[in-house]
Amino acid sequence: MIQLKGLSKAFQTKTQTVTAVDNVSLSIDEGEIFGIIGYSGAGKSTLVRLLNKLETATSGEVTIEGESITSLKGQSLRSARQEIGMVFQHFNLLWSRTVAENIAFPLEIAKQSKQERNKRVQELVNLVGLEGREDSYPSQLSGGQKQRVGIARALANNPKVLLCDEATSALDPKTTDSILALLTDINKKLGLTIVLITHEMHVIRKICHRVAVMENGRVVEEGPVLQVFRKPQEHMTKEFVRQITEPEEDASEIVFNEEETGAVVQLKFLENKAEQPFISKVIRQFDVDVNIIQGKISQTQRGSYGSLFIRIKGSHEEIEKALDYLREEEIEAEVMEHA
Known part of the structure; x- marks a missing residue:
């Protein structure tokens, strides 16, 4: 055109x-x-x-x-x-x-x-x-x-x-x-x-x-x-x-200033994953605890896009298994901080 x-x-x-x-x-x-x-x-x-x-x-x-x-x-x-x-x-x-x-x-x-x-x-x-x-x-x-x-x-x-x-x-x-x-x-x-x-x-x-x-x-x-x-x-x-795509509150202040153990991970996912209970599946399948720090879903003409910050607590091996599972589910998982 x-x-x-x-x-x-x-x-x-x-x-x-x-x-x-x-x-x-x-x-x-x-x-x-x-x-x-x-x-x-x-x-x-x-x-x-x-x-x-x-x-x-x-x-x-x-x-x-x-x-x-x-x-x-x-x-x-x-x-x-x-x-x-x-x-x-x-x-x-x-x-x-x-x-x-x-x-x-x-x-x-x-x-x-x-x-x-x-x-x-x-x-x-x-x-x-x-x-x-x-x-x-x-x-x-x-x-x-x-x-x-x-x-x-x-x-x-x-x-x-x-x-x-x-x-x-x-x-x-x-x-x-x-x-x-x-x-x-x-x-x-x-x-x-x-x-x-x-x-x-x-x-x-x-x-x-x-x-x-x-x-x-x-x-x-x-x-x-x-x-x-x-x-x-x-x-x-x-x-x-x-x-x-990220919450209005500065994520770095929440994520990096807390004196807690575990891995802080940013998850990115598309519309078809927004309605799926992938967090609860992670908790059930792996020996980890998950704390949701903050998140946001944005709508576009072609669908929605979500960004979620979580803290995963557990052994290094179990955390890696949980992250591998999320990635297999086509959810991007980027580790922001290990503690």
């Missing part, structure tokens, strides 16, 4: 050349929600603006359904952009226009008749859950409602791709969840390809199928969300994953 090949973007300042996007190559499948995550300055927002040529690439190519966006100009580019909707962090609504008039704006530019516009606006109002607010102005709306208007406006021309640049960053957690649920619903109902830019890993966890991690303009890691959660390879990815 979307192919990025050797994509780079450099900005020239008075004193130096700053490379915001550095030789990025990615493939995004039709109908998937693809997340791009990174801290501020990683280049992710510049990257998403290259997808619809709001920024012009220094080198490389963007193709959508086989058509090169980077080579388009004038009317051809404007036509291509009608198939790429965009949702912004700060809504970018027209404050002198009502909800209905904001949603209708792209349709006016496309020179649709008033009858066609009104019909499409009402469809979109219903889709994003803004019934009864058609005549309200942005100043009369909550943050979540404003973003729903932004999403409806981005969908006005029936785009094939929806770009979301930090679409939930200005919202509180509860409103963020409602907007993410809306995007998931739109993805399923319309089969829309969504590219989502964020610095928040819980956003990736909740709705994305695959994720690319950016650092200093480069993609340092990419893959299915559940796979990246389970086995992050790069330091940056591990930082993001740790934010939501």
Whole structure:
């Protein structure tokens, strides 16, 4: 669906050349929600603006359904952009226009008749859950409602791709969840390809199928969300994953400051193991005691992923047998500390 090949973007300042996007190559499948995550300055927002040529690439190519966006100009580019909707962090609504008039704006530019516009606006109002607010102005709306208007406006021309640049960053957690649920619903109902830019890993966890991690303009890691959660390879990815797969309380303080014997072990397991009593099986089958220190299960689009810290007490031989059993059950077991 979307192919990025050797994509780079450099900005020239008075004193130096700053490379915001550095030789990025990615493939995004039709109908998937693809997340791009990174801290501020990683280049992710510049990257998403290259997808619809709001920024012009220094080198490389963007193709959508086989058509090169980077080579388009004038009317051809404007036509291509009608198939790429965009949702912004700060809504970018027209404050002198009502909800209905904001949603209708792209349709006016496309020179649709008033009858066609009104019909499409009402469809979109219903889709994003803004019934009864058609005549309200942005100043009369909550943050979540404003973003729903932004999403409806981005969908006005029936785009094939929806770009979301930090679409939930200005919202509180509860409103963020409602907007993410809306995007998931739109993805399923319309089969829309969504590219989502964020610095928040819980956003990736909740709705994305695959994720690319950016650092200093480069993609340092990419893959299915559940796979990246389970086995992050790069330091940056591990930082993001740790934010939501491990308990909020600092594990090291609990794990390493207790003056107790035994082995402290971190267990990592997927959804099919979350409901199985593997801890009780360990206690019954081996001469060990198990104390659960802390744990957390995180839900993703492709299933859940759990992380659990336990302390196993017993002889070295019995502890090793217990760990071997867990690994045979496809549960990752990493010994954090022996005492």
